[in-house]
Amino acid sequence: SQKIEQNSEALNIQEGKTATLTCNYTNYSPAYLQWYRQDPGRGPVFLLLIRENEKEKRKERLKVTFDTTLKQSLFHITASQPADSATYLCALGVDSNYQLIWGAGTKLIIKP
Amino acid sequence: ETGVTQSPTHLIKTRGQQVTLRCSSQSGHNTVSWYQQALGQGPQFIFQYYREEENGRGNFPPRFSGLQFPNYSSELNVNALELDDSALYLCASSSRDRETQYFGPGTRLLVL
Numbered sequence A: 001s002q003k004i005e006q007n008s009e010a011l012n013i014q015e016g017k018t019a020t021l022t023c024n025y026t027n028y029s030p031a032y033l034q035w036y037r038q039d040p041g042r043g044p045v046f047l048l049l050i051r052e053n054e055k056e057k058r059k060e061r062l063k064v065t066f067d068t069t070l071k072q073s074l075f076h077i078t079a080s081q082p083a084d085s086a087t088y089l090c091a092l093g094v095d096s097n098y099q100l101i102w103g104a105g106t107k108l109i110i111k112p
Numbered sequence B: 001e002t003g004v005t006q007s008p009t010h011l012i013k014t015r016g017q018q019v020t021l022r023c024s025s026q027s028g029h030n031t032v033s034w035y036q037q038a039l040g041q042g043p044q045f046i047f048q049y050y051r052e053e054e055n056g057r058g059n060f061p062p063r064f065s066g067l068q069f070p071n072y073s074s075e076l077n078v079n080a081l082e083l084d085d086s087a088l089y090l091c092a093s094s095s096r097d098r099e100t101q102y103f104g105p106g107t108r109l110l111v112l
Helices: none
Strands: A003-006 A011-014 A019-026 A032-038 A045-051 A056-059 A062-067 A072-077 A086-093 A100-102 A106-111 B005-007 B010-013 B019-024 B031-037 B044-050 B053-057 B064-068 B074-078 B087-094 B107-111
Touching: A003 A086, A011 A019, A019 A086, A019 A106, A032 A062, A032 A072, A045 A056, A045 A062, A072 A086, A100 B044, B005 B087, B010 B019, B019 B087, B019 B107, B031 B074, B044 B064, B074 B087
Parallel strands: A011 A106, B010 B107
Antiparallel strands: A003 A019, A019 A072, A032 A045, A032 A086, A056 A062, A062 A072, A086 A100, A086 A106, B005 B019, B019 B074, B031 B044, B031 B087, B044 B053, B064 B074, B087 B107
16 A cells, blocks of 8 residues: 655654654655645645655755655754754655645654 | 735534635646645645646545636635544645645634
């Protein structure tokens, strides 16, 4: 069956450290993968997109890797801050209609 | 540049009733996607409209229907509401590339 898995347990990280979130998928062949941030009661906010032929992408303190052999993406936030606390969702772009298939998200808590 | 807006922000209905949710897309965006997000879950794709035509549909029954207007705003209609329809309904617009989606704040629907 097709699945997207993100850590269901909250991730607690000390301020200033690097937070690493995981997105694993099975039985999909995504053309691209996206990461979004979602705050409580709000819509998701786009952060980064990485394509199937890209290994890594960076934006300021954010870094995403994409391993199509392992079927896994890692999302890193360096020098984490309490303001980075939110739920982070990964989403796969799987068809020509640009439909996104979403993981359930991982809640990240950055402690001062 | 105006972002995606949705109305109403909150809504309470009873089982069997009908509801219409509205979305104004971001300026210059011609594609609108609707998602249902249950608590603690990732968004589930309902359908997408591109230039006023339905352009892909997720695994939702026909009582979920939609429209896109010439100004690219959109409506989601749900008939014969069920208790399980209680969720956050998200609208997202995208531009010509249709890969990156910009979300509105959502409408929280409670069905009693």
